[in-house]
Amino acid sequence: MLFSWLRNRRRRRVLAQPFPAEWVRLLERRVRHYRYVPAAQKRWVEQIVQVLVAEKEWAGAGGFVVTPDMAVTIAGQAAIMASGFDEPYFFDRLDTLVIHPGTVRFTPEQSAANPLLPEPAALDGVAWHRGPVVLSWARVRQELTGQSPGHNVVLHEFAHHLDGLYGDMDGIPPLPDAQRERRWYAVTEAEFLRLVGNARRDEATLLDHYGAKNRAEFFAVSTECFFELPHELRERHRELYDTLADFYHQNPAEWLPRGTAEEVTAAATRSATSHGQQRRHRNEGVRLRAVQMLPTADALFGLGLEHLRLGNAEEAIRVFTRLIAEDPHDEEALSQRAIAYFQLGDYAAARADCDAALAIDPTDVDALCIRGDIWLQQGNPERAMVDLNAAVAAASRDAEARMSRARAWMALGRPKKAVADLSDAIRCDPYLADAYHDRGEANRALGRLKAAEQDFMRAKLLEPDVNWKA
Numbered sequence: 001m002l003f004s005w006l007r008n009r010r011r012r013r014v015l016a017q018p019f020p021a022e023w024v025r026l027l028e029r030r031v032r033h034y035r036y037v038p039a040a041q042k043r044w045v046e047q048i049v050q051v052l053v054a055e056k057e058w059a060g061a062g063g064f065v066v067t068p069d070m071a072v073t074i075a076g077q078a079a080i081m082a083s084g085f086d087e088p089y090f091f092d093r094l095d096t097l098v099i100h101p102g103t104v105r106f107t108p109e110q111s112a113a114n115p116l117l118p119e120p121a122a123l124d125g126v127a128w129h130r131g132p133v134v135l136s137w138a139r140v141r142q143e144l145t146g147q148s149p150g151h152n153v154v155l156h157e158f159a160h161h162l163d164g165l166y167g168d169m170d171g172i173p174p175l176p177d178a179q180r181e182r183r184w185y186a187v188t189e190a191e192f193l194r195l196v197g198n199a200r201r202d203e204a205t206l207l208d209h210y211g212a213k214n215r216a217e218f219f220a221v222s223t224e225c226f227f228e229l230p231h232e233l234r235e236r237h238r239e240l241y242d243t244l245a246d247f248y249h250q251n252p253a254e255w256l257p258r259g260t261a262e263e264v265t266a267a268a269t270r271s272a273t274s275h276g277q278q279r280r281h282r283n284e285g286v287r288l289r290a291v292q293m294l295p296t297a298d299a300l301f302g303l304g305l306e307h308l309r310l311g312n313a314e315e316a317i318r319v320f321t322r323l324i325a326e327d328p329h330d331e332e333a334l335s336q337r338a339i340a341y342f343q344l345g346d347y348a349a350a351r352a353d354c355d356a357a358l359a360i361d362p363t364d365v366d367a368l369c370i371r372g373d374i375w376l377q378q379g380n381p382e383r384a385m386v387d388l389n390a391a392v393a394a395a396s397r398d399a400e401a402r403m404s405r406a407r408a409w410m411a412l413g414r415p416k417k418a419v420a421d422l423s424d425a426i427r428c429d430p431y432l433a434d435a436y437h438d439r440g441e442a443n444r445a446l447g448r449l450k451a452a453e454q455d456f457m458r459a460k461l462l463e464p465d466v467n468w469k470a
């Protein structure tokens with residue numbers, strides 16, 4: 001790393017100062033890791049804090065005054081993460097930290113000028129690629145109370161900063177050699193896909209579901225977990241822990257005391273909270289009950305969909321039948337009831353509902369797909385193809401339509417066409433386990449065994465509990 005001579009001289013002056021006793025007391029009070037970090041590493045922590053506080057620009061948003069206590073508190077957490085290397089790392093490519101008093105909000109002018117600004121209006125933090133780290137002081141304070149175990153917005157945003165040091169923020173931070181990069185990719189890709197599957201099924205996880213958003217968030221979220229819940233991460237995700245320990249050059253599970261059981265349970269059950277994103281937290285029973293209490297047609301429709309999703313086809317049929325009784329022209333209810341009948345294997349009833357729905361709306365994609373699937377079940381892939389071509393034409397971005405048509409291509413002995421449709425389906429929705437599985441079968445039919453193997457592996461990672469017939 002190239003330091004300018006001037007900065008070096010200034011830095012030596014800063015580092016020559018004794019570490020202020022009041023900073024020691026502050027860090028002991030506010031930064032849990034500081035008390036326990038090994039002595040040699042603690043020296044680096046203090047040096048990094050001194051340099052960050054002295055050298056970085058600490059800007060308050062909208063006239064907010066950033067006090068030295070605030071700067072030390074934030075720098076202390078970032079310093080822990082950078083204190084494991086052979087020499088202290090001072091985040092030399094970071095010039096500015098912007099601190100907002102409450103949530104981080106952007107003005108309409110800022111949003112208009114920056115199309116890359118993240119969607120939600122209020123955030124807890126942002127790390128600009130090659131730019132400032134932005135933090136909500138309210139969030140930093142709240143996390144220091146220990147009420148949100150496993151979460152640390154400072155570590156999260158600084159992880160993004162490290163991720164983007166050389167190249168894109170893509171979840172692959174700078175690594176010393178190609179072998180380490182390969183290992184990083186293999187371990188984190190498998191863990192990422194597993195988390196995506198968990199998040200889709202709303203399963204409680206140690207890692208925050210927010211990490212399933214993309215590889216960059218996965219790295220930030222696993223960094224939070226690595227430092228905040230190192231014991232649990234090591235026990236449940238050994239390879240991920242080891243990979244992060246290798247990157248950060250430290251082993252917090254060796255020195256940080258284990259959190260209380262309640263803290264960890266809270267972290268594992270409150271699995272989908274983070275950083276101003278939508279907080280999806282669903283309990284099936286509660287959700288069903290909530291929907292049942294709303295007697296409107298929309299709520300009933302939602303209830304029917306929920307039953308379908310949970311595999312309660314009979315229940316779904318009861319709900320959709322009520323809707324159809326009230327409005328016989330409700331083609332959406334007709335096509336959803338067709339899906340439920342299809343799940344039960346009652347093809348005649350499913351077929352009748354499809355015909356009724358398509359008489360009302362000839363482009364109803366669900367009805368076209370189900371009717372195509374029925375033709376397939378009855379050994380008539382040519383007739384199926386007519387409906388499925390119409391479904392793909394009506395909704396070219398619909399993954400299910402592509403998957404149905406791929407099944408028809410397979411039945412017609414055209415695996416190459418099936419691979420094309422399934423690849424399109426995966427482009428529409430990259431986390432569809434079924435699409436990978438089906439493409440695996442099509443690739444195998446084409447003799448592409450390696451590609452088939454990869455597809456089967458992805459399906460298994462996304463849905464480990466399904467008994468895939470491969």
Ligand SMILES: [Zn+2]
Nearest residue numbers: 156160217220
């Ligand atoms: Zn993030």
